[in-house]
Amino acid sequence: MKCDIPHELLSGYLDGELTNEQKKRIEEHLKKCTRCQEELKELRQLDGYVRAVEVEEPSREFVFGLNRRVMKAVTRRRTSLFFRFSPVLAPVAVAVLVLIILVNIDRQAGVVHIGHRVLYAERFEHKDVELEIPSIGGARYYAMEKGVVSRGEEAVAMPGVSPAARAPEAAKKMAEVDVRDEAVSEMAGEFIELPEDKIIRAIVDSTGKVVKVATGNSIVPERDTVLENRLQGQQLTAPTVAGRRTQLYVDFTQKQEKDN
């Protein structure tokens, strides 16, 4: 008799993993096929042999010491990896840091941009440039600017003036101003108290408009929301390098005082 039952059905039958239909088919076949009966018997026997392979009791050291050994190995590996690679990683980290600074350095302005924070080198002479902020109630302010902007050149982007017409250095300038004398400035008919003896910093976006204002002499100045609300959106400088924000140090000293 020709046997057309595949081995996998016999194996599946042995494991009880067949559908009812398959199971019925196998059982019908087994009634007639001695070869399959024999094979099934051998497979069952083999399974039994595999299961019956005696398992020797594990050692006491294994039962009570395995956890400690495994945990020691996995924690030690973490530590040793760090120390193993530290001689390589340390110089690599330094090199990466140097690279970051070199990539971010603005050669013309001598300025290093790291994120939004600006570190600057004092390589330019101080020049007074008038900054005008149109929306602040007619009050006029001055900025003492560090930069290559020549005297008389406006650092403020005025309507109708093409950004391309401006010196690119002007867009990258660092304006630093001391808050002087009176700490009160008239802005749009209201009096805004300017912080005394504190540097006012403004972050302008690539279009030259103010996006954030902070006061304070520390590296991380305090955000001044009152001033920020007043100045936000004001055109403070000419458009800067595309996509880059610039931090400016601004003096809102009144013109009259300056003139005096």
Next chain:
Amino acid sequence: MYNNTETDEVLIERVKKGDAEAYNPLVERYKLPLYTVMYRMVRHRDDAEDLVEEAFIKGFRAIQTFETGRPFFAWLCKIAVNNAINFLKKERRGKMQPIEQVEHTLTAKHGDPVEMTEQKLLQERIAASMAQLDDDDRTILILRIDKEFSYDEIANILKIPRGTVMSRLARARQKLRKIFKSMEEENQ
């Protein structure tokens, strides 16, 4: 400190997040079941213990590749079984106990040393036959026959369709049967 009531999933997630201590209960939970599998494969206590230890360490190192929701023991079994296969390939001899030692052990444990030695030899042949199977066949047989995982579970563990489990298992059984028969003939 972790107790033994945390689920595998919770513990594994903690290990993945860097809490190595959460691995300890997993070791405690699965060391003996894994030892059984390893012992059935290599038939030598010290080697099985070493393989279990190695499997746990490898498992820890590969824990980020473990997919949450899958059975951890099956995943660990796969690592351990592959490990054991490599070990046997290197060792070749499988460190079978010398027959004198087998006889001595059996005499001490049971009654008739002749009968027990025959059983032992039978088991040795099965273990040796298993050792000759390829990785896939051995893994699937261990998972099915030794640990009695269902076809669906095996399919899930090995990431293969259920139908493939069925055909691969049948093929592995046929190979084992063939190898075992040839060994029996050699010994007669």
